[in-house]
Amino acid sequence: MRFNRTTALVMAGTMSLGLLAACSNDEDPKADDSGSPSASADPNAPVEITVAGLLPTADDAAKQQLADRITAFQEKYPNITVKSEDYEWKNSTFTTQLAGGTLPNVFEIPLTDGKTLIENGQLADIDQYVKALPYGSDFNPALLANGQGSDGKIYAVPAKSIYAVALHYNRKLFTDAGLDPNKPPTTWDEVRADAKAIHDKTGVAGYATMALDASGGWQLAAGANSRGGLIETSAGDGKYTATLTDPAVKAHLEWLKALRWEDNSLLARADLGWGEINAAFGGGELAMYTSGSDVYNALVEGNGVTADWGYGLTAIPTDNGGGALTGGTLAAVTKDSTDAQKDAAVKWIDWWYLSKLQDQTQAVADAKTRAEADPAQAVGTPVLPIFSEENYKESQGWIKDYINVPLDDMKGYTDVMFTQKLVPEASASVQDLYNALFPVVQAVITDKNADVDKLLDEANKTGQAAIDAAG
Incomplete structure (x- = not known):
């Protein structure tokens, strides 16, 4: 769910990334009733679009990098004016923004929200424009499916931050506690032992978890998935069952409870969302937490982390057949955009998000701009491929x-990123399930006597009611 959280490969079962191959599509990209992508609008007529920009916390270097890319884009397309807006997807505000028509023409959503928004008729049809791109038929089919409607048309495209949940850690705190930062924990028992050692030796919390709003439920689900559990199941008949009482969900809660009340190694904050926990980690308040494997970019751009800060990344521990929860971001276009704006919007999506993955000149230009910014922005953060493993490596x-x-x-992450077992997020009412779970996480952090079984039973009823209401 990240995106601050967010979200995932909506596929039946689990998968290994190595099995995901780029798709091919023999359809004519101009087969839409409206003719060629530019048939409904003069390609040279002036048009203005607003686009999702950076997080509100982004530093000046990141803002300058975006400004430079906008300038270069407008030089290539002199008839298109681009205006960026600070943007952070939040479950608590997105619905209001969408209904109120205050979103930019190009906006970002979690992978898991694509299907619902498409079914509700809330995204623009950008099929003909995407298929006209040189690589329009080369997307990883498992990812692209999240932005396709039942009619097979494309309404949103995988754009960035395709990740697996991983364990982030402070290497300097590991060293200060007498632990080897080159041997990060590989089991949850080892995470607990290291967290306690760090707290006992340094006084800094050894571990922290998101607990605020849906992000708290997201990371609890990630913990459960890593232990072999699921928060939702389906018999394949289009009907879904909430399984928030899965033993793996309880096991991860009991583990958090032990860190908090037995070891005193868990950061005693129940107000940590995605942005808040990044800030706490960058400020040295904690040694370990789980989040999307791509979060290093945000830590650099908004939280003062640098290449010599002491950042470490490793795979999330797994057992009992569990795997790493996956997620990412779709780029979409507002429903009320004109044809000219849709055309311009897809050109921007190509320029800002995707061309650097397909075109060497664009890739180098983007990397050079980021690397030479002051301060430098992150270049090369490991992410899962939008197209194929081969394309990513190239x-x-x-x-x-x-x-x-x-x-x-x-290396703890990159050594396994193409072979680890991946678990897609829940398919139905996933944000509702996360919202039902986060109060349970907060209760475990704030109440030593929290009744986990009772809380999960109540959460499951709430989650199932949301699934049923959605049909």
Whole structure:
């Protein structure tokens, strides 16, 4: 769910990334009733679009990098004026923004929200424009499916931050506690032991978890998935069952409870969402937490983390057949956009999000701009491929001279990123399920005597009611 959280490969069962191959599509990209992508609008007529920009916390270097890319885009397309807006998807405000028509023409949503918004008729049909791109038929089909309607048309495209939930850690705190930062924990028992050692030796919380709003439920689900559990099941008949009482959900809550009340190693804050926990980690308030594997970019751009800060990344521990929860971001276009704005919007999506993955010149230009910013922005943060593993590795080779992230300190993740078991997010009412779960996480953090079984039973009833109401 991240995106601040967010979200995932909506597929039946689990998968290995190595099995995901790029798709092919023999359809004519101009087969839409309206003719060619530009048939309904003069391609040279002036048009203005607003686009989702950066997080409100982004630093000046990141803002300048975006400004430079907008300038270059407008030089290529002189008839298009682009205005960016600070943007952070939040479950608590998105619905109001969508209903009120205050979203930019190009906006970002979690992968899991694509299907629902499409079914509700709330996204623009951008099928003909996307298919006209040079790589319009090359998307990873498992990812693209999240932005396709039942009519097969494309309403949103996978754009960035396709990730697996991973464990982020402060290497310097590991060293201060007498632990080897090159041997991060690989089991939840080891995470607990290391968290206690760090707290006992340094006084800093060894572990923290998101607990605020849907992000708290998101990370509880990630913990359950890593332990072999699910928060929703389906018999394949289109009907879904909430399983918030899964033993793996309880096991992860009891684990958090032990860290908080037995070891005193869990950061005693129930107000941590995605942004808040990043800030706390960047400020040295905690040693370990789980989040999307791509979060290093946000830590650099908004939380003062640098290549020599001491950041470490490793795979989330798994047992009992569990895997890493996956997620990411779709780029979509507002329903009330004109044809000219849709055309311009897809050109921007290509320019800002995707062309750097397909075109060496664009890849190098983007990497060079980020690397030479002051302060430098992250280049080369590990993410899962929007197109294919081969394309990802090739594009990384294009920018190798500009990669500035501490890849040697991310090997615990990069060594398994293409082979680890991946778990898609729930398919039905996922945000409602997360919202039902986060109060349980907060209760465990704030109440030593929290009745986990009772709380999960109540949450499950709430989650099932949301699923049933959605049909």
